[in-house]
Amino acid sequence: MPLTGAEASKTSDASVENAQEIIKAKYVLGCDGAHSWVRKQLGLKLEGASRDVSWGVLDAFPVTDFPDIRRRSIIKSEFGNLMIIPRERKLVRTYVQVSSGLAEIYRASDGDPEVIMQAVRRVMQPYRFDASRLEWSTIYSVGHRYCRELSRYDRIFLAGDAVHTHSPKAGQGMNVSMQDSYNLGWKLASVIHGVAPPSLLRTYHEERLPVAKRLIDFDKRICRGMLEAENTFDEDHRRALVEENTSMSGLAVTYEPNLVIAKPIVRQTNGGEKLNPRVNGHSPLPMQPDRLKAIRLGARMPSALVLSHADSQPHELQRIFQSTGEWNLVIFGGNILEEEQRQRVESVAASLSSPESVVQRMRSRGNLSHHSTIGSLSIYLVHSALHTEVDIGDLPEIFRLPDDDTGFDYGKVFVDNESYHVGGGNAYDEYGISPHGCLVLLRPDQHVAFKGDLEDIGFFEHLLDSIQPEVII
């Protein structure tokens, strides 16, 4: 049966016992947990060792004289190890190592939380540990496993626990799983809407498999640290805990160069000093090694406070970009009151406005497809001139497109100036942007696809061109 778009058809007869249901679909997403049926149909397995260690989990309202009960704490005593995680509504979660004997007793008792309470009390001594209420308990064994294939045929995809299972101790399970789906979402939407080639879907596996591996490695370290070294914290456990507080956040995930992450630009060298390519008749600029240190290819761009040029209202840059499937080109234009810098920005604007630019071809396509934002491109100017000295109406039209309500769009120009009340004026410094400015292309998931100087606009065009579908729908 020929299928169009993302449509699926199904044949079923619910009135018959043991009825068979046949669903025909272009894509299958297996977000069906650790025992994933989809994964099993593909003949794929979760690989890795399962350690024969059981942990008890208890959600309780504790009554205790332990002074840090409302802080996340790890206790390693001669009687065993446990972890305390304060929760909402005065609840406290406790993870405690339990012997296989105690696990047996717990199961035999039909899950009596008092069994786990006793294990907790043993470790907590000499502190008193009672509970006014026990809300929930369980015992689980740790399995650190992941699947080596996250997709097949660019048609079938696996996400979340279906491809990585681990202990809950690092609090990463839900986060990484949602990030899996977030990575896949815009790619699938783009391909289905015909605004990106099917090969884009291959990057899902390429980008998320290393994340799954790192997650499992990290969880192993956290668990090993919790198990071993009674009464002491070894160096790797300490390091893992520090990483958990810093680099494990979704902002730290960095994807390697691929179809939608550019390689770093290699500059021609001139007597040892790296120079920018000569573009548009402008002089090449010497490269600074620490330039754009905070904007890393493949990682999400950190946020910074900027002001809307038109009304001076402060905005976190990261919140300006919506998760609607559109790409964002951010032109950090520098101080456009300086003649040379103004010309460089106007040159970029002219280039983007040319009918040959991929931007204009994407716009034409958008006009045909009822202005869907999926696969479209928004262009922002973030300059550093004093906003009171620049009239927004004098800026190139590519930064202020026509708007039915107000003549032109006032919402795409921002300025790195200090706000009246809440700081600001440090965005260029925080990002490490030179006075010459730069270009940053953000994917729909806000990972940096490309960064370069204003004269590198050709690289930007090339990257975006390479993922346009062959046939414009």
Added chain:
Amino acid sequence: MPLTGAEASKTSDASVENAQEIIKAKYVLGCDGAHSWVRKQLGLKLEGASRDVSWGVLDAFPVTDFPDIRRRSIIKSEFGNLMIIPRERKLVRTYVQVSSGLAEIYRASDGDPEVIMQAVRRVMQPYRFDASRLEWSTIYSVGHRYCRELSRYDRIFLAGDAVHTHSPKAGQGMNVSMQDSYNLGWKLASVIHGVAPPSLLRTYHEERLPVAKRLIDFDKRICRGMLEAENTFDEDHRRALVEENTSMSGLAVTYEPNLVIAKPIVRQTNGGEKLNPRVNGHSPLPMQPDRLKAIRLGARMPSALVLSHADSQPHELQRIFQSTGEWNLVIFGGNILEEEQRQRVESVAASLSSPESVVQRMRSRGNLSHHSTIGSLSIYLVHSALHTEVDIGDLPEIFRLPDDDTGFDYGKVFVDNESYHVGGGNAYDEYGISPHGCLVLLRPDQHVAFKGDLEDIGFFEHLLDSIQPEVII
């Protein structure tokens, strides 16, 4: 008919044309606008001059080359004056002075907004001013009037436009009106619940009449500034605009001493140096003239970032205090790791825990009345010792009352320490609190009822005692 509590009874027969409805109530609140029926029944009038000047108001989506259209702007040109106020959804409100002739034309045209557009265009020239859509328009005359009585018999109260009418230009109408009601709300609830004497209600008029007067005076200045001085801003207009941005916020309202605002403590002088009274056997401390400069009697206490002692989470102090009709005593205890300071705090705690303390009598009453928060008192300790060095379980019990879930309440002790991520550790400095600490009593509306040294606990007791109802219900 005898009525209990706030109950009201009414007699009506809706089935009869021109039916009369009789409502019997203990209290009447007239929040019925500039033409208040309640006010008229009392024979009260709004007093003050009505200037014979008309203003046009226009809500539009402007299409213009005026560069500051998205900023609040006042334009004074040889063709007249206007004010621009950017609104939501790209809307812009414009106030423009119109001649009596133009006002006539507007009325004759049945409110054609194009008439006001023309007045706006005239002032805006040489800038172009069109609109893609006109959403609303009106013409009004300014009346700066207020009523000299805000309540009568402590039974009938007037609030909002019923007691002060003015131009909308300062954007204060809704704010001041809500603050009227907020001032009355907790007082009325306290009297109805029998936890405060009816005389408390007199303070509504005492506190809000000066606010109404100031509002009208301020509005006159803003309007006069807008009317006069074509092409220029006179000094008073500039000053009024600055005040609007700063002191007109609700936080700047300061009530004079009355039943529920203490007079400043007068110290015995000793050879020219002011000393604290000798209380509880402690040495008198020299008074610093700039002490507690940010905590002003009768004004709201500004906020500061503090950490919860138990879990180190940061909190804005102002958000800790709920608007539930309860009073809050904040004990800034200083560095309680120092022996002398610890003893001073324990002395305050002992005093508050004594059966003779008004606190204990209020608690007994609360226990009888099903723990209603109205008219109750919460006690907070904000100390400045390093939180890791103080065990919350060692603090006096008055700061950690029994809690069914967790043994004792972890939520009443805070610390002026730096947080992990978001600053903090400057609360004492910001408030101007000395290392000896201080007491601050906040009314249910968070205005400062009393402030003093830790040894001034007797003054606190006296104030709170004076507003306890004679018969404990």
